[in-house]
Amino acid sequence: MEILKRALKPAPAQPTESQLWQLLNSLNDVVIAIDDRHRILAVNQCWEKTTGFAVEASLEQCFTDFLHPEDLGNWQQVLEQLAEGGSQLIWFRLLHASGEIRWCEMRLQSMRDDSFYPLSATLCDITPQVRNEQVRTASHRSLQSLVDRLPAMLYRSRNNHSWTMEYVSSGCELLTGHSAESLLNQSHISLGSMIHPDDADNVWEQVQVALQNQDTFDLHYRLTKACGEEIRVRDKGRGLYSSSGMVLGVEGVILQCN
Amino acid sequence: MGTKLKQWLPGWHWSPGRRKSVARESVAEVDYGRLALQLATAERISEELPAVLQQLQPVLNSRLPHHPGSIQILLSHPNHGESILHHGQQSKPASSYIAALHRQLSSNRGSSSPPLRITDGAHQWQVIARELAHSEQQRFWLLFAFEGEIPALEQLNWRTCDLERCLQQGIEAWVQREEKVREALQAERAIYAAELHDSLAQILGYLRLKSARLHKQCQAEEYAALQAITEELASCTHCAYRQTRELITTARLTQQSESLSQGVINSIREFEQQSAIVFELDNRLQRNLLSPQQTLQALYIIRESLSNVVRHSHATHARVTLSLQGKLLQATIEDNGTGIDPQAARPDSFGLQIMRERAERIGGTLNITPRPAGGTSVCLQLDLDH
Numbered sequence: 001m002e003i004l005k006r007a008l009k010p011a012p013a014q015p016t017e018s019q020l021w022q023l024l025n026s027l028n029d030v031v032i033a034i035d036d037r038h039r040i041l042a043v044n045q046c047w048e049k050t051t052g053f054a055v056e057a058s059l060e061q062c063f064t065d066f067l068h069p070e071d072l073g074n075w076q077q078v079l080e081q082l083a084e085g086g087s088q089l090i091w092f093r094l095l096h097a098s099g100e101i102r103w104c105e106m107r108l109q110s111m112r113d114d115s116f117y118p119l120s121a122t123l124c125d126i127t128p129q130v131r132n133e134q135v136r137t138a139s140h141r142s143l144q145s146l147v148d149r150l151p152a153m154l155y156r157s158r159n160n161h162s163w164t165m166e167y168v169s170s171g172c173e174l175l176t177g178h179s180a181e182s183l184l185n186q187s188h189i190s191l192g193s194m195i196h197p198d199d200a201d202n203v204w205e206q207v208q209v210a211l212q213n214q215d216t217f218d219l220h221y222r223l224t225k226a227c228g229e230e231i232r233v234r235d236k237g238r239g240l241y242s243s244s245g246m247v248l249g250v251e252g253v254i255l256q257c258n
Numbered sequence: 259m260g261t262k263l264k265q266w267l268p269g270w271h272w273s274p275g276r277r278k279s280v281a282r283e284s285v286a287e288v289d290y291g292r293l294a295l296q297l298a299t300a301e302r303i304s305e306e307l308p309a310v311l312q313q314l315q316p317v318l319n320s321r322l323p324h325h326p327g328s329i330q331i332l333l334s335h336p337n338h339g340e341s342i343l344h345h346g347q348q349s350k351p352a353s354s355y356i357a358a359l360h361r362q363l364s365s366n367r368g369s370s371s372p373p374l375r376i377t378d379g380a381h382q383w384q385v386i387a388r389e390l391a392h393s394e395q396q397r398f399w400l401l402f403a404f405e406g407e408i409p410a411l412e413q414l415n416w417r418t419c420d421l422e423r424c425l426q427q428g429i430e431a432w433v434q435r436e437e438k439v440r441e442a443l444q445a446e447r448a449i450y451a452a453e454l455h456d457s458l459a460q461i462l463g464y465l466r467l468k469s470a471r472l473h474k475q476c477q478a479e480e481y482a483a484l485q486a487i488t489e490e491l492a493s494c495t496h497c498a499y500r501q502t503r504e505l506i507t508t509a510r511l512t513q514q515s516e517s518l519s520q521g522v523i524n525s526i527r528e529f530e531q532q533s534a535i536v537f538e539l540d541n542r543l544q545r546n547l548l549s550p551q552q553t554l555q556a557l558y559i560i561r562e563s564l565s566n567v568v569r570h571s572h573a574t575h576a577r578v579t580l581s582l583q584g585k586l587l588q589a590t591i592e593d594n595g596t597g598i599d600p601q602a603a604r605p606d607s608f609g610l611q612i613m614r615e616r617a618e619r620i621g622g623t624l625n626i627t628p629r630p631a632g633g634t635s636v637c638l639q640l641d642l643d644h
Contacts, residue, residue, distance in 0.1 A: 069543075070542075131536075139534050143534075
């Protein structure tokens with residue numbers, strides 16, 4: 001009986017065109033259709049908010065005219081990839097009516113199964129996210145270049161006799177003659193192997209005492225460079241602890257003494 | 259018949275146009291060697307190609323009387339999303355036709371690919387495309403466009419092989435010549451940069467230190483009369499030293515990158531490493547439009563501006579915009595820093611004056627203004643017709 005009721009229930013009415021447009025225009029993402037000559041066939045109101053150009057004035061215009069010239073190559077590439085089927089995601093810059101640029105993320109696909117064109121796409125303004133990412137990148141880049149230019153070797157090592165390195169700054173090469181990469185992790189070259197044999201035990205003991213007391217250490221010892229030259233260095237650092245006090249590693253800076 | 263078959267065959271194969279022109283063509287005899295030479299020695303190939311194609315179009319018409327078509331050459335810049343079409347006809351092809359060609363030829367297409375089908379309004383074109391030559395930045399395509407039925411490919415090949423060969427020889431030679439000119443220019447710049455570095459910059463560096471010391475020693479009261487002179491001497495020497503260093507760097511940059519765009523990209527990469535400022539490049543130039551001299555001076559000005567941003571502005575963001583408005587190229591360097599106070603400029607701050615002089619030297623104007631939202635805007639405008 002229940003099955004019969006459900007079967008007899010009238011099918012929901014198809015939404016009218018104006019209802020569909022109302023739905024599309026309420027969205028905070030651009031919804032767009034593009035024809036085989038890359039002209040805009042249809043676009044919702046969010047387009048105006050994103051680009052500053054009126055929808056009516058943009059219809060029939062070539063979509064690529066709104067793209068930043070440097071991103072046209074990417075656009076072509078994405079279309080080629082799209083020809084292989086599925087959908088594609090692309091980031092590009094849209095030229096705003098004010099002359100400013102807006103970073104956008106677009107999901108692009110063919111509208112129909114039987115033909116490549118027209119294309120349908122959703123497009124959202126990701127300018128704030130891109131700007132934040134640029135600030136983060138600049139901040140990281142600045143710190144990284146500062147650390148790498150210092151005439152010293154900044155390090156984070158494990159607390160073992162080899163002092164196996166988890167991180168070494170580029171100053172390592174200037175100090176030891178070995179590249180930073182060659183010292184990382186389980187490499188056959190280690191700081192331990194470079195410390196003069198007569199100093200190695202003393203270095204180990206003093207660091208262990210400092211770690212035990214959760215104090216800093218300040219050591220002077222001899223290092224053998226890659227070229228065989230022996231130099232005197234100063235190593236100042238401290239332990240890296242978990243909240244329970246467990247020693248996770250050792251961080252410090254090594255400088256050459258005159 | 260004194261010609262041996264071995265010698266006669268290649269000549270017969272490559273000269274169908276010449277033989278047939280006697281029999282059925284009413285078009286003027288075309289000297290393919292001269293046309294190829296005209297292209298190979300062209301100063302601006304974009305100006306020569308239409309003239310050459312105008313001479314070849316009647317030849318094509320007479321060779322394929324039942325298949326009216328157009329001979330065209332497309333210069334495709336895959337990296338810039340731009341193509342330029344040259345043709346020998348009166349009517350200009352529609353921009354949508356060129357855009358469609360660009361789209362289809364930007365993909366990795368071989369010369370043996372099937373004809374392109376292009377719809378341009380009510381017109382339907384079939385285009386046979388063959389790659390003639392390519393350089394790092396551009397590809398040259400020879401196109402035979404037919405609105406109606408296309409001839410059999412073998413027939414087309416046979417009837418147009420001499421046209422294609424003439425264009426290919428001319429364009430290939432032009433591309434090679436351009437490459438050699440570019441290499442020679444780079445080598446010359448490298449020599450000058452090295453000379454400047456090894457001679458003048460070393461001496462100026464020494465003079466800078468000495469003149470600064472002299473000025474310091476003249477601070478004593480007994481040398482009061484000399485102070486104005488030593489101050490000017492020290493600041494001028496400092497300025498000359500900085501300018502020389504910057505010229506060396508700019509010369510090196512223009513060697514690595516012949517275009518302004520690439521020079522700016524390299525400069526931004528360099529300055530990014532020296533600060534936590536977010537640098538943004540908005541490059542809307544699709545091609546290299548400047549002469550080497552203009553590129554050098556414009557790059558100097560942009561680098562000087564970027565250097566000021568890093569050294570003095572306390573900015574967190576800087577943006578370089580390269581754009582073209584008609585025949586006016588505009589380079590803008592903006593920052594959101596503290597702005598420039600002209601009253602507070604140090605006596606050795608000749609930078610702004612030198613930037614203006616360099617702009618004038620290449621027919622440009624330089625405007626340095628405060629930004630409404632804070633910071634400074636440096637705007638270089640260059641008339642490309644200069």
